[in-house]
Amino acid sequence: MISALWVMVGISLLLGAVLGFSAIKFKVEGNPLVEKIDAVLPQTQCGQCGYPGCKPYAEAIAKGEAGINKCPPGGDEGIHKLADLLGVEYVPFGEGTAPKPKAVAFIDEQTCIGCTLCLQACPVDAIVGAAKQMHTIIAAECTGCELCIAPCPVDCISMLPLGEDISSWKWQYPTIPLVQVAAQ
Amino acid sequence: MRPLFKFHGGVHPPTHKAESTGRPIAQAALPSKLVIPLHQHVGNRAVPVVQVGERVLKGQVIGRPEGRLSSAVHASTSGTVSAIDMQLVAHQSGLPDLCITLIPDGKDEWIAHSGVDYRQTAHTDLRHLLRQAGVVGLGGAVFPSDMKSYSHKHQIRTLVINGAECEPYITCDDMLMRERAGDILRGAEVLRELLYAEEVLIGIEDNKPEAIAAMQQAVLEDKHAHMEVIAVPTLYPGGGAKQLIRVLTGIEVAAGVRSTEMGVQCFNVATAYCVWRAIAFGEPLLSRIVTVTGNVEHAQNFEVLLGTPVDELVAQAGSKPDTERHIMGGPMMGVDLPSGSVGVTKATNCIIEASSRLFPPPPPALPCIRCTRCADVCPAELQPQDLYWFAKARDFGKAQEYHLFDCIECGACAYVCPSHIPLVQYYRFAKSEIWQREREAQAAELARERHEFRLMRIEREKQEKAERLAQKEKAALAAKASAPAPNPEPAIAAAPATADPDDTLQMRIDAAVARAKEQAAAAQPKNTDALTAEQQAEIDAIEARRAKIREMAAHAGADDEPPKSNQG
Amino acid sequence: MWSSPFITQPSSVSQIMLRVLLALIPGIALYVWYFGPAILVSIALASVTALATEAIMLKLRNRPIKPFLSDNSALLTAWLLALSIPPLAPWWMVVVGTAFAIAISKHLYGGLGNNPFNPAMIGYAVLIISFPVHMTHWLTPHALGGTELTFGEQLGYMFNGALPAGLTLDAVTMATPLDTLKTQLHLGLSVDSIRDMPIYGHLAGKGSEMVAIGFAIGGLYLLFIRIISWHLPVAFLAALFATAGVFHLVDPVHYVTPLFHWFSGAAMLGAFFILTDPVTSPTTARGKLIFAAGAGLLTYLIRAFGGYPDGMAFATLLMNICVPLIDAWTQPKVFGKKGGGK
Numbered sequence A: 001m002i003s004a005l006w007v008m009v010g011i012s013l014l015l016g017a018v019l020g021f022s023a024i025k026f027k028v029e030g031n032p033l034v035e036k037i038d039a040v041l042p043q044t045q046c047g048q049c050g051y052p053g054c055k056p057y058a059e060a061i062a063k064g065e066a067g068i069n070k071c072p073p074g075g076d077e078g079i080h081k082l083a084d085l086l087g088v089e090y091v092p093f094g095e096g097t098a099p100k101p102k103a104v105a106f107i108d109e110q111t112c113i114g115c116t117l118c119l120q121a122c123p124v125d126a127i128v129g130a131a132k133q134m135h136t137i138i139a140a141e142c143t144g145c146e147l148c149i150a151p152c153p154v155d156c157i158s159m160l161p162l163g164e165d166i167s168s169w170k171w172q173y174p175t176i177p178l179v180q181v182a183a184q
Numbered sequence B: 001m002r003p004l005f006k007f008h009g010g011v012h013p014p015t016h017k018a019e020s021t022g023r024p025i026a027q028a029a030l031p032s033k034l035v036i037p038l039h040q041h042v043g044n045r046a047v048p049v050v051q052v053g054e055r056v057l058k059g060q061v062i063g064r065p066e067g068r069l070s071s072a073v074h075a076s077t078s079g080t081v082s083a084i085d086m087q088l089v090a091h092q093s094g095l096p097d098l099c100i101t102l103i104p105d106g107k108d109e110w111i112a113h114s115g116v117d118y119r120q121t122a123h124t125d126l127r128h129l130l131r132q133a134g135v136v137g138l139g140g141a142v143f144p145s146d147m148k149s150y151s152h153k154h155q156i157r158t159l160v161i162n163g164a165e166c167e168p169y170i171t172c173d174d175m176l177m178r179e180r181a182g183d184i185l186r187g188a189e190v191l192r193e194l195l196y197a198e199e200v201l202i203g204i205e206d207n208k209p210e211a212i213a214a215m216q217q218a219v220l221e222d223k224h225a226h227m228e229v230i231a232v233p234t235l236y237p238g239g240g241a242k243q244l245i246r247v248l249t250g251i252e253v254a255a256g257v258r259s260t261e262m263g264v265q266c267f268n269v270a271t272a273y274c275v276w277r278a279i280a281f282g283e284p285l286l287s288r289i290v291t292v293t294g295n296v297e298h299a300q301n302f303e304v305l306l307g308t309p310v311d312e313l314v315a316q317a318g319s320k321p322d323t324e325r326h327i328m329g330g331p332m333m334g335v336d337l338p339s340g341s342v343g344v345t346k347a348t349n350c351i352i353e354a355s356s357r358l359f360p361p362p363p364p365a366l367p368c369i370r371c372t373r374c375a376d377v378c379p380a381e382l383q384p385q386d387l388y389w390f391a392k393a394r395d396f397g398k399a400q401e402y403h404l405f406d407c408i409e410c411g412a413c414a415y416v417c418p419s420h421i422p423l424v425q426y427y428r429f430a431k432s433e434i435w436q437r438e439r440e441a442q443a444a445e446l447a448r449e450r451h452e453f454r455l456m457r458i459e460r461e462k463q464e465k466a467e468r469l470a471q472k473e474k475a476a477l478a479a480k481a482s483a484p485a486p487n488p489e490p491a492i493a494a495a496p497a498t499a500d501p502d503d504t505l506q507m508r509i510d511a512a513v514a515r516a517k518e519q520a521a522a523a524q525p526k527n528t529d530a531l532t533a534e535q536q537a538e539i540d541a542i543e544a545r546r547a548k549i550r551e552m553a554a555h556a557g558a559d560d561e562p563p564k565s566n567q568g
Numbered sequence C: 001m002w003s004s005p006f007i008t009q010p011s012s013v014s015q016i017m018l019r020v021l022l023a024l025i026p027g028i029a030l031y032v033w034y035f036g037p038a039i040l041v042s043i044a045l046a047s048v049t050a051l052a053t054e055a056i057m058l059k060l061r062n063r064p065i066k067p068f069l070s071d072n073s074a075l076l077t078a079w080l081l082a083l084s085i086p087p088l089a090p091w092w093m094v095v096v097g098t099a100f101a102i103a104i105s106k107h108l109y110g111g112l113g114n115n116p117f118n119p120a121m122i123g124y125a126v127l128i129i130s131f132p133v134h135m136t137h138w139l140t141p142h143a144l145g146g147t148e149l150t151f152g153e154q155l156g157y158m159f160n161g162a163l164p165a166g167l168t169l170d171a172v173t174m175a176t177p178l179d180t181l182k183t184q185l186h187l188g189l190s191v192d193s194i195r196d197m198p199i200y201g202h203l204a205g206k207g208s209e210m211v212a213i214g215f216a217i218g219g220l221y222l223l224f225i226r227i228i229s230w231h232l233p234v235a236f237l238a239a240l241f242a243t244a245g246v247f248h249l250v251d252p253v254h255y256v257t258p259l260f261h262w263f264s265g266a267a268m269l270g271a272f273f274i275l276t277d278p279v280t281s282p283t284t285a286r287g288k289l290i291f292a293a294g295a296g297l298l299t300y301l302i303r304a305f306g307g308y309p310d311g312m313a314f315a316t317l318l319m320n321i322c323v324p325l326i327d328a329w330t331q332p333k334v335f336g337k338k339g340g341g342k
């Protein structure tokens, strides 16, 4: 009886040591949860979630300070992904935080006065131009966050919705036959 | 007899080939206009090099290849460029793409052109000629041929020439082989040279005895060494490159692997023909053979100028009035054209006029009953019922794990499915969804990197600024120390004492900033003498800039209307 | 928008199911020949119940009724269930079993194509667990002579539970050959002496062995027209034969011949019609072999050592549980990725 007890104690000590050791040995740098959440966020960096960028929002979610339905650019799917990742219930978007179609900013180069204000606002440095020179937007890098619109003193920035073209076109989920079934 | 191999599965749909093989290839009439897409090949879209209103000659380059993987686009006849704009193209999406519209002048006037002797020409030059001639795979894949006729590090043993043409209805390769076998073989010989291949195997399905005979005859007549015409069993999709390579050589080329890595390369017969025309005569790819069949009075093959509107083409075969749609390609893998106005492209091997009598809409889909008929016929040896399940549930990771991207979209599975599930559409949906996600993930990654870089940059700039300020402060303190100190500010003196040592630097910076502001505020209304010359200059510059911005803004605001209304 | 392929083979689920129903006919004909037409009444009753339940469930689940009702799958479930239970089973048993099979084991799992368990076997299992006594009264084949019920009397029993005056149930029914074998073995008799009993024929039970042959003929037809693949029946029969053979060789006094096992109980029906239900069997070739071999082994073990005379139903259900696992394990290599060189 006693020996069995000792064996059990021994085993648990050993296991505890192994666990403790591996905790030190395989320690993950940073906060993996934040990284994981950040990986799901769309990186538009628009601040619509109320945080200055996606990473701070990810941190807030990780701390449990923020809900998962605050990021409009991520869309409904983004909420689903967050819900999956965190193992929580899906929450729909609140009032007024509906996602918009994807767009890129466009600077009317005739009007631009080269004030550099938009340049400073852009979270991803997608605007090129120097003081007093016309600015232009690198469409491929623009996330569509709209942060550059407000600072522009001459309102020369507008958002152009990103239409579908042949290279970005997607096959639809095949609904037609199923609709036919349902209609019968 | 050469031992042939088998591939898994396959189906025997009714072939409907006899309808269009009764008549020889006819020259299609010159259309009233040509709509020539600039993206008719795999790779980058060609860049237009002509202007609207310009007169172009037949064979003149109107789209220059852009980047490594691209191909040239030519004027199919002489005439005037009437537009360079977005037009509907032969694509499943029904979306427009950049096209050059050409109004033929009826003269069909060639640009100066001449061929070369391929034996006397360097291989790189030959490949360049192919690229400039716009030669791409005409079997439907439209991959630029110059990129394929290149063996790189790999030793190519076998060149497979694909004359199998397994899809129902299509007979353009069949007729080409019957009528122009000699040129096909000469083209194959050029390709063999380019690839240093040891043997050329020409695979033709055994339901085309005339084509087989014609090709065999041509091999004998021209005394082509290392060439063999081989009849392969008729079995859809035996004309898929992978399947034909498997049947002829026993080699299985997995998805994502280049066949050259396994010592084989495969070209379509029509491509070989065009290679010969391009090399020996300097004729770029301006036309192709198109089967027009289905709901027409007299199905036939036509030699059609690229860009010919489908409407004008099918009229020549007598398209019947109850035709509802045009299918480009065969009934198994073809594309439902968005409109009859689209131009014939390099990929257009067949136009099937479809009516609901010939192609009744599929009955409603039932759930999958796991009968595995689809798996039995899948040439890629997949489990289509599992792929369907995952695609339907949008479980894309799982679908990829079950080799979604090995699916060649041959349609055999959907053809046999007793539940009439549009299986291939599910796979296409899943594939394009996965691609889209990859694009999005890449964009997000880019944005994240750029954002982090920006944060880092701002931080760095802040620090540099702070350092500069700190230095300035030091200098000022030194200057003050030399002068009699009037009233030492208690806040600054107290700060280092009460603050946490780690915070000292930050506090001092803050304090310095605050004092600088205070000084500026205090100094300005009273005596500008207190300002250094440097400070004064800065203030002036700032003021000037402000004024200018204000003025320009007003100016621009006034000018704002006209360009905007122009845009609208 | 319509996408390729634009043509499909003229086959359909309802046509497949219809062929399977057709293939059951030789077996049913022999059944009627040896045991009288009562089975036809059971089948009809089960069919009507199945269709009605199917329609109600489709309505409740808000599904289109016509395409699903005409897919013949409910009919097949009904026929298989009716053929698995005693022909003299009272009408309410047929109704309860069929309704349970369709409503619970098919529709509550998502309907056609989504049920993990074979509905007919679920129905059978529910009946044998709930009404074990009724499930042991099988009609005596004509060949044995004895008292025979007329068709009218059979109907009378099925619907009213009343037998003609002076007759007891035991006089007109008997246990199945497998059941008898089990009971007699328990009583200490040897296989040989049991087999000498009048109810046994050349292969197995008199009459029932012929019915099994009828099912086998229908099964071969299905194999021939490629509605079913050979893997399932072959692996099942081989596994059953092998296991029974080993026991028989080791101890012929207590274990009957493998052929006896093949032709008694639901073995033939199961091999060709029950295991081959595509929805509840694996999809890969190797998976099918494993699945059917497992069912063969389990069938034998239940018959020889379990509490029930026949093991087909429980073996099938047990193997049904394993199907997703088997499928996941036996994924075949795809084109060009088989390894082992070129």
Ligand code: SF4
Pocket: A041, A042, A043, A044, A045, A046, A047, A048, A049, A050, A051, A052, A053, A054, A055, A057, A070, A071, A072, A073, A074
């Ligand atoms: S709302 Fe904008 S900043 Fe916030 S997480 Fe979404 S994309 Fe990032």
Ligand code: SF4
Pocket: A104, A105, A121, A122, A123, A124, A125, A126, A127, A137, A141, A142, A143, A144, A145, A146, A147, A148, A149
């Ligand atoms: S250009 Fe404007 S909209 Fe685009 S990322 Fe920068 S700030 Fe956002």
Ligand code: SF4
Pocket: B367, B368, B369, B370, B371, B372, B373, B374, B375, B384, B385, B388, B413, B416, B417, B418, B419, B420, B421, B423
């Ligand atoms: S053929 Fe259709 S019903 Fe049969 S397993 Fe494949 S997808 Fe399912």
Ligand code: SF4
Pocket: B374, B377, B378, B379, B380, B381, B382, B384, B406, B407, B408, B409, B410, B411, B412, B413, B414, B423, B424, B427
């Ligand atoms: S379409 Fe894909 S899954 Fe279907 S049979 Fe062809 S290769 Fe297999």
